[in-house]
Amino acid sequence: MPKNYLLEIGLEEMPAHVVTKSVNQFAQRAEKFLKENRISFDSIEKFSTPRRLTILVKGIADKQTDIDVKAKGPSKKIAQDADGNWTKAAQGFARGQKMTPDDIFFEELKGVEYAYIQKHEDGKKVEDILTHMDEVITAITFPTRMRWGSYDFEYIRPIHWLVSLLDNKEVPVQVLDIKSGRMTRGHRFLGEDIEIDDAKNYVEKLKSQFVIADAKERKQIISDQIDKIAKDNDWDIDVDADLLEEVNNLVEYPTTFYGSFDKKYLEIPDEVLITSMKDNQRYFYVRDQEGNLAPYFIGVRNGNSEHIENVVRGNEKVLVARLEDADFFFKEDQKKTIADYVEKLKSVNFHVKIGTMYEKMARVHQIADYLADLFGLSASEKTDLLRASDIYKFDLVTSMVDEFSELQGVMGEKYAEIMGETKGVSQAIREHYMPISSEGDLPETKVGAALAIADKLDSIITFFAVDLIPSGSNDPYALRRQAYGIIRILNQNQWSMNLDDLQDYLKANLTIPAKLDLSKHEKDVNDFMIDRVRQLLKQDKIRVDIIDAVAGGSNIDxxxxxxxxxxxxxxxxxxxxxxxxxxxxxxxxxxxxxxxxxxxxxxxxxxxxxxxxxxxxxxxxxxxxxxxxxxxxxxxxxxxxxxxxxxxxxxxxxxxxxxxxxxxxxxxxxxxxxxxxxxxxxxxxx
Incomplete structure (x- = not known):
């Protein structure tokens, strides 16, 4: 009769970003383990919180599937001597199959007779197989790992308890000195340790101790609570999917609340406020019905609603402290000119082997000058592009970006607008970072697109020139992403750029120190860019043989x-x-x-x-x-x-x-x- 099997790994709080991936991997490895061990089941349900990774195998069979095996051994001339006696090879074959030579028979295969043994294997009880589930637990991989105690074993966080139940029966599983049982732990502050009497009661038992084990249920609770707050206050709230996922993996029993801050902080650019709330404090920001940012935020507490007013005040205090810093930086940064910041870039290294950020901008100016004509930019676009190339990194030395590094480019655009630069220049300063991920958004303007290509090209050719070339999975300067970004931008704008002509121009015209030999890896740079063309074509579902043909041709545009x-x-x-x-x-x-x-x-x-x-x-x-x-x-x-x-x-x-x-x-x-x-x-x- 089918049963249910529960396996819970109890841990110290895990980082939010690993929880979902880890429980998915747990389920996948468990599925593979069960199939390899001939254990049939109906489905695997997943449960996760910051402190636990759990699977519930539903409809698991009582035992392994019985199998009939026909094992192939040595050829007949090796299995028997000239007198028909069994050789050591035949005896070893039979012994390995836990049979005797009398069980051997011969069959012809491709004109040669071979020894075979037919045997029947009864499946083991499922309990005997499940005791080895520690193999699944220890096989889970994580982006970061740690050790604890005197053990060499590494895991995402220390394991504190294990629950292993087949219906209501304990199945022993052990990892290090942690032996499984039926005791799990409730919410760290609101709950207590509790006994799971039966695998099927796992979710409800934990609920009684203020733990919502079902991540989907927990996420829906948060969404519903946010929606209610929004409707009650006539607010528009952007429930960012990534932030919701992160917050969901930070709590076991969610209670949503809202707080406020002084309207005076709305004078700070929206991007700074949103970064302070969303990225730094994991709050959802609020807009009014006209789309304007409102002086409120929504947070999620890991607990119930008791004394929630204290929680609100505490979160308001923390946020206001960050907003005070942001307000100060915003005002102080405007006391200097762009020229002041550009001058400071002379002492900021782009890379110790290559030179300063100021020198990089000078090279990018020369590349941009070439690209403007190559891409057919208008006179005004070229003017904006060259101006942007002279200043586009200036915000790196502002106090705001020093405090909020994720705002580089964004603050460059804001400050450039405030300090009188044209819209084309200021927007290009922000867009030159794009795309910020492999398939991220691309620049909207031609000036921004050309500056993005020039900046990324400079990074690629200079890093290659000093032998800092990506190899295998090692790409510390994200050169592959930057090269792929170039290809995507070229494709979006349908801009032609012959790689040989480009490199000839750079070698002849780029002002560089002697230590940067652009001829050294010229072919490597071309191959590197062509590999990114391959990547884009694969993404577009182009046949592999056609991709190989195109990549092997004479065309390197x-x-x-x-x-x-x-x-x-x-x-x-x-x-x-x-x-x-x-x-x-x-x-x-x-x-x-x-x-x-x-x-x-x-x-x-x-x-x-x-x-x-x-x-x-x-x-x-x-x-x-x-x-x-x-x-x-x-x-x-x-x-x-x-x-x-x-x-x-x-x-x-x-x-x-x-x-x-x-x-x-x-x-x-x-x-x-x-x-x-x-x-x-x-x-x-x-």
């Missing part, structure tokens, strides 16, 4: 590579795609026989033509345009009949050296265009 990949994917199901790829592939393969590479001055001599197809191929290739990936593909695809005729009529490796080289020249010129699509040998066709 990210936006053109992306366009080509999409074109190849769109045409991959065309009826003639296979024959087109084969025809173009013949040119690619035979062009490799040439002992010379493509150059712009390669010419084909019409006087050496022996067949009409040679002139026709020359004419059609000369008319191929690469204005767009779609046009390039269609025009190359249209060459197929001519290519077929060309190879039918002409011997490429002709005896006449001049004729041979003339034909190879034709193929090399055609291959130069084909390579812009990529390495087509990597494209799989059906």
């Amino acid at each position: 990210p936006i053109k590579m992306i366009d080509v990949a999409k074109v190849l994917q769109n045409h991959a199901n065309d009826d003639d795609f296979k024959v087109v790829m084969e025809a173009l592939g013949r040119i690619v393969n035979l062009s490799k026989k040439a002992k010379f590479d493509y150059s712009d001055d390669l010419t084909v001599d019409d006087a050496l033509f022996e067949n009409p197809s040679e002139a026709k191929l020359k004419e059609q290739v000369a008319n191929v345009s690469d204005d767009s990936a779609e046009a390039l593909f269609k025009q190359l695809a249209a060459l197929r009949p001519t290519i077929d005729s060309y190879f039918d009529e002409n011997m490429i490796m002709a005896k006449d050296e001049k004729v041979k080289n003339n034909r190879l020249t034709q193929l090399v010129i055609a291959n130069h265009l084909i390579a812009k699509l990529g390495d087509l040998s990597k494209v799989l066709t059906k």
Whole structure:
């Protein structure tokens, strides 16, 4: 008869951000353990609070599934000697299966007879298997770990108790010196230790001790309480999902409350107030019905509503202290000019091996100057971009950003507006950090987008120049994220940027100290950027073979590579795609026989033509345009009949050296265009 199995790990309070991930991992590892041990079950429910990770396996079987096994052993000639006696190999095989040689039989497999043993294994009782659940507990991984006592064992927090019950029966599980039982702990301040009489009563038993073990139920309670406060006061509250998740994993018995602060603090920028409330104190901020920030906040207490007024006063006092600091910093910062802050950046290191933040801005100015023309920015946009590049890091040395580092860029925009900079300049200062995560929001303005690319390019080329190159999972300066951000911004704006041309410009024009050798890792930088193109194409569900083809081609302009990949994917199901790829592939393969590479001055001599197809191929290739990936593909695809005729009529490796080289020249010129699509040998066709 199916039963329920409860396993609770009791811990000291865990960091909020690990709770949900850890209980999910706990359930996944338990599921794998049970399946590997042939224990069937209906479902696994998860429960979690800051002090516990729990699974409830519902409908778990009484025993392992019985199995019939046919074990394969050595070949017959090894299992028996010439007289038909069992060899040591056969005896060892039988012993390993807990059987005797008399149980061996032979069957033929691919023309060879092998020894086999057929055996039946009765499943063990589920209790015998569950005693090994300590393997699941100790296998859970965490982003940070700690030791306690004299143990070498590491875990997210010290384990204080374990509950292991199969219905109402204790199943012994032990981790270190902690032995499981049926006693769990209630709320740290409101509850007491309590005995779980039956696995199915776990949730209700804990509720009696002020613990809501079901994280979803707890989260809904918080949401409902916030909603009631909002309706009672006619407020608009942005219930941020990430903040709700964090707060939910900080409490076991939630009670929501609201507090207030003096209206005078509303003169501080909203972003500062929100950071103080949301990021620093984990409060939900409040807006009125017009969308304006209101002088109130909502918090969640880990406990009941008794003496809640004291809790409110305490939280108000803590918040006001932070707002007083913010107000002071905001006013003090405005007593200096942007020029004052920029001057201070001369003594702020970007990186000790590279130079100062002031020097970085000087390089970014030069890169931005190049990009403005490359991307076709207007005169006013270029003016804003160059001004922004001269000052965009100034807020790093303001008191506000020193106290609230998460506001870098945000305060730069605010202060720049206050100090008279144009909207384009101030917005670019904030947007240059974007995207702040792999798939985060991108800059909205062209000026911000260009500054973001210039800043990220400078970081990549300078870190590579001093051999600080990401390897494996090691990427301390987030260069992969920055490079991917560049590719996403280029793609969003459809900006073309040839990586070779870019690096040639940087080597020739960038003012850098001798210690920064931009030539040292030029190819590595290109490969690094192309790998980020691969990442974007995978995100867009482009076929892996097409991605490989595009990445292996001659085109190293990210936006053109992306366009080509999409074109190849769109045409991959065309009826003639296979024959087109084969025809173009013949040119690619035979062009490799040439002992010379493509150059712009390669010419084909019409006087050496022996067949009409040679002139026709020359004419059609000369008319191929690469204005767009779609046009390039269609025009190359249209060459197929001519290519077929060309190879039918002409011997490429002709005896006449001049004729041979003339034909190879034709193929090399055609291959130069084909390579812009990529390495087509990597494209799989059906």
